[in-house]
Amino acid sequence: MSQPLRLGIAGLGTVGVGVVKIIQQQADLLTMRTGRTVTITAISARSRNKDRGVDLSAYGWEDDPVALAKRDDVDVYVELMGGSNGPAKASITAALDAGKDVVTANKALLALHGQMLAEKAEAAGRVIRYEAAVAGGIPVIKALAEGLAGNRITRVMGVMNGTCNYILTRMEATGQGYEALFDEANKLGYLEADPNLDVGGIDAGHKLSLLSSLAFGTQVDFDGVELEGIQRIALQDIRHAADMGYRIKLLGVAQMTGRGLEQRMSPCLVPADSPLGQLEGGTNMVVIEGDSVGQIVLRGAGAGEGPTASAVLGDICDIARGYRYPVFGQPAGTLTAAPRAQSALPAPYYLRMSLRDKPGALAKIASILGEAGVSIHRMRQYDHVDDIAPVLLVTHKTTKADLDAALAAIEKTDVVTEAPVALRIETV
Amino acid sequence: MSQPLRLGIAGLGTVGVGVVKIIQQQADLLTMRTGRTVTITAISARSRNKDRGVDLSAYGWEDDPVALAKRDDVDVYVELMGGSNGPAKASITAALDAGKDVVTANKALLALHGQMLAEKAEAAGRVIRYEAAVAGGIPVIKALAEGLAGNRITRVMGVMNGTCNYILTRMEATGQGYEALFDEANKLGYLEADPNLDVGGIDAGHKLSLLSSLAFGTQVDFDGVELEGIQRIALQDIRHAADMGYRIKLLGVAQMTGRGLEQRMSPCLVPADSPLGQLEGGTNMVVIEGDSVGQIVLRGAGAGEGPTASAVLGDICDIARGYRYPVFGQPAGTLTAAPRAQSALPAPYYLRMSLRDKPGALAKIASILGEAGVSIHRMRQYDHVDDIAPVLLVTHKTTKADLDAALAAIEKTDVVTEAPVALRIETV
Structure with a gap:
């Protein structure tokens, strides 16, 4: 021995x-x-x-x-x-x-x-x-850096923050609002000392940036992750999403495009009956797509004593057996500094706006969206409460750039009381 | 270099x-x-x-x-x-x-x-x-032998034969019978030269026996796998299962019990909305449970040029990087010869019998089941066609031993025309 x-x-x-x-x-x-x-x-x-x-x-x-x-x-x-x-x-x-x-x-x-x-x-x-x-007990680094080493990886996606998923699934299950469930998660010790690391998507963004590097041979670029937290998700969003057959998940997506590396971590609508949509509580899921292997899905506990210790022991056993390779799967000097790219792939978006009770308010919104090339698939306006009417709408497929331009223009008008909430609809 | x-x-x-x-x-x-x-x-x-x-x-x-x-x-x-x-x-x-x-x-x-x-x-x-x-492009050997090396593995389950899954899901989707879809799979080149390797569950049983060895540190014991193929699954079974919210999958289960190693590969009913139940066509899924990690689920293409080659390349890359460990994760001399054990854990079963048109036939079946301690949860008898009436029933939880005794007794009577079809209902 x-x-x-x-x-x-x-x-x-x-x-x-x-x-x-x-x-x-x-x-x-x-x-x-x-x-x-x-x-x-x-x-x-x-x-x-x-x-x-x-x-x-x-x-x-x-x-x-x-x-x-x-x-x-x-x-x-x-x-x-x-x-x-x-x-x-x-x-x-x-x-x-x-x-x-x-x-x-x-x-x-x-x-x-x-x-x-x-x-x-x-x-x-x-x-x-x-x-x-990354992703607690799921051997995802191993899958990416070793098991799939013969693949050119095309995309990595994942739900990788159990606390956010806990809050979002509990909102749907209990009908309580974000604040109440934030407090519940806090009492249960699920939140980091700085809760923004969790609910702001930073922790999940850190994880995504590591997977990106392994997947695409790029230098870790956490600052390049387009980050959005779950703090603005309202019960209304969750219910409306459910009505349409979706659930809201803090979803990370990283892919290498012709224009550069796209990395985003943001709350998205995913089909309720999809593997991602079915995730409950602290369970994590990572989806890896490679040119040879197709799609691989890995699911397991994303945190906790046992699962995380299991992952640490996996690494220790590899070292004990003498397995050695570079930190990000290839020599540090060969990792490229990829340009950052925003998603150019059009997708439908879910939007929620708070409209002031003004004549022509809705027409103004609709016309701004139309001018930006964002067409509306369906829309629902609710009663005014305190002179504010929630408007929920789903767009046809649009690019993030067009949508952002429209939202910026809407925010500048006097017909909304706050920046619209915009969530991408992923049909993974 | x-x-x-x-x-x-x-x-x-x-x-x-x-x-x-x-x-x-x-x-x-x-x-x-x-x-x-x-x-x-x-x-x-x-x-x-x-x-x-x-x-x-x-x-x-x-x-x-x-x-x-x-x-x-x-x-x-x-x-x-x-x-x-x-x-x-x-x-x-x-x-x-x-x-x-x-x-x-x-x-x-x-x-x-x-x-x-x-x-x-x-x-x-x-x-x-x-x-x-095992399981095509899914890095499951790597997960079990390396990533989860710090765990005492408690159970491994999986749907690992894409051809069987293809036939079963197509039966449900098209309403065609087993024979027609067997022929279709054959034409598409999905079947091994000896089709019994696929539809008899042998191929999947081979895979399960390898996972068992890695999981439990036992000598590979393929002969110890309780094998049952999908050849006797009728459209009626698939439809009746669907009515109850289940789908039929050729499911492998391996677990170490106090009495020995349980290994079985057989068609089972699993909840239609569970990850296993949702598997379509050639997709494979392996579920690994360990004492620290809890449950890990891996999904991906179980066969095909790209996925299988990806797995081969993963191994080649490991060898190129110098990674070396024993074939079944620990020295061959330390692998134990575990006694074989039948599942002692009671489960509900789905049964289908072909009853002759005789007075008291159903009563006879019911009484044999009752005497063996197998109680009936629900039962449905259909019209006689050519003097034969299909009877479908679901039992309450029963042990395999009790059920087998009852089925053997039923087969010996003159009221059924063939051996009953019995499928375990797994609520995974």
Whole structure:
């Protein structure tokens, strides 16, 4: 048998504790499957004495994750603290400099500093693995970077933020509004410390940017993700979508087009009976399309102790078995800086506007849309309440550019009280 | 850059041609992703001069696959001929003996000789990879053996024979009977040379036995798969299932129980709106359940040139990158010979019987079922045609053992004209 694989684990939140538990409980299985003993050398976390329900007495302790990352008796530094800067970045950098492999669940860090870290890992001859960073327990990085390596990937899509999906599905199920369910999710501990990471689509955008890089051989470009959160989704939108046979999902889409890389993460209407439409609560789904394989769909728990720890262990087992390849599937220097492209593919859109009770208000909206080349498929106006009438409409297929021009013009008029809500209808 | 990876490809059917095309068309991509050039040294197939739409002039030729497998200038022997014995077995054995790695799509061979081949590969220090053997383009072997390596797998399920699924979904869609659609599938070239491999559930059973071994660390035990084909499914069954909100799928289930390993491949009723129930045509789906990850669902094309070649290329890329692990995920000597177990978990069953027009016939059936402890949830008897009346019924939850006893007793009476059709109802 080979030498044991010695881990230094930084961060003992839900995921960190899950990883320790698996290593303790499945020790024999891991040895059988990797041919090596997987051991924990030492741990670093905020508080040493907190009871986390696992026995840590056999492991060393470091208050400073950077010190842990550098230890001579650590082969793999497992970063589970999170955060796009600070200790996570410092310690991963230190680990690579000290010649350690890295396993992390940190999507924010990789989305913002992926290129730098990939270059650093390559220079050091080390790997960074991050299955747990995207879609929890679903082995999607593995599918994309390894299983489908013979494909030119054409599109990646996914519902990858369980909290948003929880709020949206609960709105439909309970008839409660966004605010009430935001509070419920918060009480259940489903929201990040900065909730905007979840409901603003940022967390899901981070994940999408990593998948893009793997899929298209491009440098991670999180800033290039067209981001829209779920904060403006009203119960009315959900009900109206349901009436039409749709459900609203925070959907990410990345595809390489002739004009450049399109990346968007935004609430969309998807058919209620489609695999994406049927997703409940915290379940994630990723759809990968390749030129040879066609369409592959992967579904599973997107978060939680067990699923995320499972992903971390998958990476650890690969490293134990000696599997090594570049961070984004090809050498960092070959990743291209793709131009950013907005979707040019026309799609129908769902629009909601709040119209003032003025003569000719609706005509004005209709005429602006018509002038921009956006034609209306169906429209419904409701009664005025406090001088405001909700207008819901569905357009025929239109480009985002035409629609944006129309919406900007509508917003400048005095007939709406706020910017229209516009949701793309995806018939995936 | 490292040395090129030199392939010897045996078999130029759909999959073989697909593999050659990808290697020709995606050469740059493969080099970028693996750090090596992937080249074809030589090819072996039945007919050298047949036009297959690909230029083979740059490659060597061997009439005998065994000679190809042994060539000094071949690093990886890619077996795409199929067949559980004969040239496939002889050439793979020769390749391992000659120190070559092996990539194959041959489920039959591995299902019948997996343990021997795993031991041989291990002794030779070589790998056998077979992603293409199960569920076409879906990277399910990779998910099970690598991504979920930190899990104790509790259950694997799947719809893994596209031909059966094609026939069953077309029966529902067109209202044509089994025989007509069998002929249609045959004309379309969807059936194996021996159609019983498909419609008898054997092909799907081969696949299930491989997943079992990977999931539970057991020696491949294809003979332990309780097999039932779709040949006796009548249009009436499909319609009656649809009335109740179900669809009939050839479903494989493998799980480790306290009594041993349960493996079954049989037509089952699954909820029409479930992911399994929604599968159309040749699409495959595999469901994996692990103690940490929970449930993972993978869906994609189960056959065809592109998807299967994609899986073969995934294996080739892994080998090019230097990834090596035992054939069934752990050393061959540690794979256990699990006792075989029949499902003890009670389930409701759908039954169809052909009753003779005799007084008391139905009473006799009901009383036999009752005596065996099988209680009836609902029953419907149709008009007699030619003195035979179809009786359709759904039982309450019952064990397979109790049901089998009742069915055996019913078959012995003179009130039915043939053995009853019994389909388990799975509420997955």
